[in-house]
Amino acid sequence: MIGSLMMRTATMILVIGMIWGIEMGIRQSFAMAPAHAHLNLVGGVLLFVFGLYYKHFPTAGGSALAKWQGWLHITGSILFPLGIALVLAKGEAFIALPIIGSLIVLLAIALFALIVFRTSRA
């Protein structure tokens, strides 16, 4: 079920995001803070909460739309922070990555809104 995959992926992302935070602290170099923040919040917190919703409403979690939503969110929540990090480290040449990543996340959130409006009365 996509909900379990989303929650498992979210916990992995949080482990990586927190190690990244510790690494920033050790190096006393905080340039990557926006990428770290988006990885933890979009890829960790949001992904886990959406997975919980699908567990709570199995009709929603079992739908084909939820599968699309989950995979889009997972893809976007990795591409978006990775893009931010690349722009911060290498410059504007990589600007397409965070733009595409953020649009994928936006699409995933819009799909999630649709799913919630359809199923949250159940």
Ligand code: HEM
């Ligand atoms: C082991 C756990 C974590 C460590 C060691 C850590 C470390 C850090 C560090 C060093 C900064 C930069 C601070 C600065 O610029 O002065 C930061 C910023 C931030 N972190 Fe974390 N973090 C951790 C977990 C998390 C989690 C779980 C979240 C969210 C769910 C989070 C969200 C943020 C946010 C929103 C910022 C501010 C980003 C910005 O100012 O651009 N962090 N973190």
